[in-house]
Amino acid sequence: MPLHCTYARVAVCIFPDDMALSAKYYRTRPLDLLEIGFRAFDSYGTKLPHQIVQQSDSNIELNIFFKNADSGIAFPAYKGEIREVFYSFHISEEQWGPFLERHVRCPTRTLRVRLSFPKDLVNVWGEVRSASGNTEPVPKEITKNLSGLWEDFIWELTELELLSRYRFMWAFADHRAVALRENLRQSFSEETKNDKGQFDVFLCHNSIDKPAVKAIGEKLKQQGLLPWLDEWELPPGRPWQILLEQQISQIRSAAVFVGQSGVGPWQNMEIRAFLSQFVKRDCPVIPVILPDCREAPPLPLFLTEITWVDFRKLSPDPIEQLLWGIRGTKAILTN
Helix, strand or coil: CCECEEEEEEECCCCCCCHHHHHHHHHHCCCCCCCCCCEEEECCCCECCEEEEEEECCEEEEEEECECCCCCCECCECCCCCCCEEEECCCCCCCCCCEEEEECCCCCCEEEEEEEEECCCEEEEEEEECCCCCEEECCCCCEEEEECCEEEEEEEEECCCCCCEEEEEEEECCHHHHHHHHHHHHHHHHHHHHHHCCECEEEECCHHHHHHHHHHHHHHHHCCCCEECHHHHCCCCCCHHHHHHHHHHHECCEEEEECCCCCCHHHCHHHHHHHHHHHHCCCCEEEEECCCCCCCCCCCHHHCCCCCEECCCCCCCHHHHHHHHHHCCCCCCCC
């Protein structure tokens, strides 16, 4: 039986450490074969037609046919014959993930991979998984070739094992690229939390301090957090107590701000009751001193052992400290 086609697959996973988040991400930004500019051709430059076999939001599987796409003339591969097939595609900055995988499903003599990235952006390495499930580094070195502002990573191997998988992975060498990818994760996480009404922190404050608290809230948003602030979440004509009571179980922490008045918002009995609920749920309650506060007031008994975040100081960075308190892990600020 002659071979009439070969198999190709385009798959992306933007957050490989969080597959569920990746799946949600691609539901709003699915792969599109036309957008990625998929094209295939043979060693003579003849354009080869292709057909989608299976498609999901983050995965496109297709067959590439041994046929002239313009004339329709087929040239199947018979036993002992060799066909060279080249295909390429381009993944946008918003969709690409940190690896490329090639699954050898047809008898293949040579596999050649070229990955093109902006210069000095990434480091690339590869591994092969055999049909028996063993994984080890690819047997040949990945070479680099500079071409203007681009850097090509090239790898080639002959006599490939059938049903083996070759995966080429990359990590950002440029800290700015790392920050951009983290920003992308955080902004999408914020979109998801907005859809579900899941808030990261309740911004508890006196009304006189609202401008300063709003400014801090905006900085928290830039870092991918979703803060609850009455002005942002409370519809006109509705008492804040009722709405907060409905949503408080979905808020993961509270930041309690003290400003120029020097009076803590816990002096309000209703606010004190809400803060007590956070303590009972074992959620972080973080006292915060604003820049114009002259002297920090004594904390109520249930907050006495908690460390302040002090915006009157430049070091340690108060936003980093506040993020650490909310997330529970040390924060890396992204611009």
